[in-house]
Amino acid sequence: MRLTKKRKQSIALLLFAFPALAFYAVFMLAPAFGGAAYSLTDWNGLNPAFSWVGFANYAEALTDDPSFARSLAFTAKFVVFMVVLQNVIALALAALVESRGRSKAWFRTIFFMPNMLSMIIGGFMWLFILTKVTSYLVERARLTFLDRSWIGDPDYSFYSILVVSLWGGVGYLMVIYIASLQGVPKTLKEAAAIDGASAWQTFRSVTLPMIYPALTIGVFLTLNSSFKTFDAVYALTGGGPGRATQVVAMNIYEEAFSFNSRYGYASAKAMILFLIVVVITLVQLRIMKNREVEA
Amino acid sequence: MKKALHLGLILVLVMSFLSACGGAKDNASAPSSEGTPASSGSSASPSESAKADELPQKVELKVFMSFPRFKDQFEAYFAQFKAKELAEKNIDVTIKLEMPNPDQAKQILQTRLASNDAPDLFTLHAIADIPTYYKAGYLSDLSDQPFVPKVYESVRKTVTYEGKVVALPLESLSWGYLYNKKIFAEQGIAPPLTLDEMKAAVDKLNAANVKPFMLAFQESWIPQLMMALSLGGTVSSAHPDWIEKMNKGEASYRDVASVFDIIDLIMANGTDKPFEVGGEAGSADFANGKAAMWVQGPWQAETILKVNPDMEFGVAPLPVSNDPAGAMINLATSTSLAVSPTSKNKEVALDLLNYILDDQDSAPLFEELKFNPVATMHTYETFPWISEASSYVADGKAYLDLSLPNGVTDETAKLLQSYYAKDVTKEEIIETLDKAWAKGVQAQQ
Numbered sequence: 012m013r014l015t016k017k018r019k020q021s022i023a024l025l026l027f028a029f030p031a032l033a034f035y036a037v038f039m040l041a042p043a044f045g046g047a048a049y050s051l052t053d054w055n056g057l058n059p060a061f062s063w064v065g066f067a068n069y070a071e072a073l074t075d076d077p078s079f080a081r082s083l084a085f086t087a088k089f090v091v092f093m094v095v096l097q098n099v100i101a102l103a104l105a106a107l108v109e110s111r112g113r114s115k116a117w118f119r120t121i122f123f124m125p126n127m128l129s130m131i132i133g134g135f136m137w138l139f140i141l142t143k144v145t146s147y148l149v150e151r152a153r154l155t156f157l158d159r160s161w162i163g164d165p166d167y168s169f170y171s172i173l174v175v176s177l178w179g180g181v182g183y184l185m186v187i188y189i190a191s192l193q194g195v196p197k198t199l200k201e202a203a204a205i206d207g208a209s210a211w212q213t214f215r216s217v218t219l220p221m222i223y224p225a226l227t228i229g230v231f232l233t234l235n236s237s238f239k240t241f242d243a244v245y246a247l248t249g250g251g252p253g254r255a256t257q258v259v260a261m262n263i264y265e266e267a268f269s270f271n272s273r274y275g276y277a278s279a280k281a282m283i284l285f286l287i288v289v290v291i292t293l294v295q296l297r298i299m300k301n302r303e304v305e306a
Numbered sequence: 307m308k309k310a311l312h313l314g315l316i317l318v319l320v321m322s323f324l325s326a327c328g329g330a331k332d333n334a335s336a337p338s339s340e341g342t343p344a345s346s347g348s349s350a351s352p353s354e355s356a357k358a359d360e361l362p363q364k365v366e367l368k369v370f371m372s373f374p375r376f377k378d379q380f381e382a383y384f385a386q387f388k389a390k391e392l393a394e395k396n397i398d399v400t401i402k403l404e405m406p407n408p409d410q411a412k413q414i415l416q417t418r419l420a421s422n423d424a425p426d427l428f429t430l431h432a433i434a435d436i437p438t439y440y441k442a443g444y445l446s447d448l449s450d451q452p453f454v455p456k457v458y459e460s461v462r463k464t465v466t467y468e469g470k471v472v473a474l475p476l477e478s479l480s481w482g483y484l485y486n487k488k489i490f491a492e493q494g495i496a497p498p499l500t501l502d503e504m505k506a507a508v509d510k511l512n513a514a515n516v517k518p519f520m521l522a523f524q525e526s527w528i529p530q531l532m533m534a535l536s537l538g539g540t541v542s543s544a545h546p547d548w549i550e551k552m553n554k555g556e557a558s559y560r561d562v563a564s565v566f567d568i569i570d571l572i573m574a575n576g577t578d579k580p581f582e583v584g585g586e587a588g589s590a591d592f593a594n595g596k597a598a599m600w601v602q603g604p605w606q607a608e609t610i611l612k613v614n615p616d617m618e619f620g621v622a623p624l625p626v627s628n629d630p631a632g633a634m635i636n637l638a639t640s641t642s643l644a645v646s647p648t649s650k651n652k653e654v655a656l657d658l659l660n661y662i663l664d665d666q667d668s669a670p671l672f673e674e675l676k677f678n679p680v681a682t683m684h685t686y687e688t689f690p691w692i693s694e695a696s697s698y699v700a701d702g703k704a705y706l707d708l709s710l711p712n713g714v715t716d717e718t719a720k721l722l723q724s725y726y727a728k729d730v731t732k733e734e735i736i737e738t739l740d741k742a743w744a745k746g747v748q749a750q751q
Contacts, residue, residue: 253722
């Protein structure tokens, strides 16, 4: 086999990428395929013997599992809130940071810092704040509107989780939006200002279309990660009380490692979650990519 | 100059990371390294005398226990075992002790067992885990071991499955609910034996502005205790064949719906914001007299006494109906020790297992760990609350903890949390538990 120059280049590329590719294959792809295989069995995570049940797990998850359906609904509600709020807030913060002069780096750092914390740690911090600090404030500072069970009451625990996830996630998107805002040509904004457009009109008609690619990425990232939220919920409420704040990832985790340890069934539910996320994000990317505009 | 400064700073940071890693690793391997110095220490003296015979045979045992709070006691006990084994059988045993947190222990153990890396000895929960582990082939038959006849009959039954003894019981419990002796004496209340008496006691406490019940529902296993007692008392006194019928699918939780009576009473007369109180916080509050009663077991005794060493509490059976026969103490075995059938050093492992119930050395160990006596050699004096519970047992007012199919207990835990938060109704709980039971029975086929 003659090694043409082109072939040599391809082989060189593959060799360079090989270590990373090997790690990815072993730690990401192999378990994914393994999970897909287990989803067709009724393995209980412990017994070396198990039987192949085909798609019975999928059928059961979609028809006979009220807690799975409920956790899907709860997660969907959470995703909608997160996508809207996280992107709006990140954009607002990015615009704020961009408009600062000398304190730009300072503001950027403060808003990005929560993202550097692991969400589990952040979750435990907020658990302390929402339980001990609020009760202290209620007693001493008489801020009675804080006097409710932020974690235990199913009505309010949703908002607690939302706030903590936003606190942790906004920084990352803000950095992306800052980068894209810096890419908007100044000439266009100046032209709009000369034509008498107000700040809001400039933003809506000039800046926003120019940062559309970043918006696509932002929405995609938020959709992807909020469907899979686990850390913040686990640390704050553990899915409780009961199952009131149980997101899909927690439902799957519970199914696989507690109760009956139905590992095969939980793998099937995980595959279903994967398919849902894939479909939704593909649709979203397709729609938003078509609306992007070139400078 | 600047470059050198930056390079220097980076070097310092990296070194501090590496030294921290090295430090942590030393701590992690401390248990096993502590084991070897002890064995080399003990093997130093006997080997001097046995040097004439032969070199001691080296054996390594992997022991997996889920009580990190008893690490020191067990390490000392294993050092004693090493000395004994070397003196009697000329075997130098190194014991690698693994003690993870109880919440992760089950998963770690299951992963090890499933990947053929089973420890030689490991702890498991007798009532909950024995059936599953036995069916998967991870427990060996211990019926002919010398410790078996020494174990109390009632405790031995809890570690027997399909006629074979498959584990050595460590933690045996007799429990009902805990009550604050001082508050009861002040209000002139005696532990009630019927539901009406309990209601009267609750009214008296409410009138005196004392919260009757401690509610600590953050960790789901605590609310589930209410159902365990309630169901246990109801089934053992009024519906003795209910479990059999449920396993055949011929009964339902509707038949024993009266279990909710005492649960409703407890939930309606408890402390505030229960979802923000976990086991530790609950123990602290109970020890400080914030409530008169707590549906909890004496396994919390250590935690409670740590907060308030002068606290006097007692154990009483929970009344479940107006039939005093329903108020009984629950006898259970939780943590037990099993031997893996794939152990490479089965003989030495079995020696260690039998040593846990050794005629001379076992009693001091169990006394130090504050475990209940489980066998004939445990003649130490028990704590006042244990004697109180045992008095009920001696009167015949006790039953063996019910053996529910896998998953029903966990489901009950979650449902009771939701029940307090008014997320589910009684009907829904009954339906869901019936379904969970059926699924559990099916999974065990």
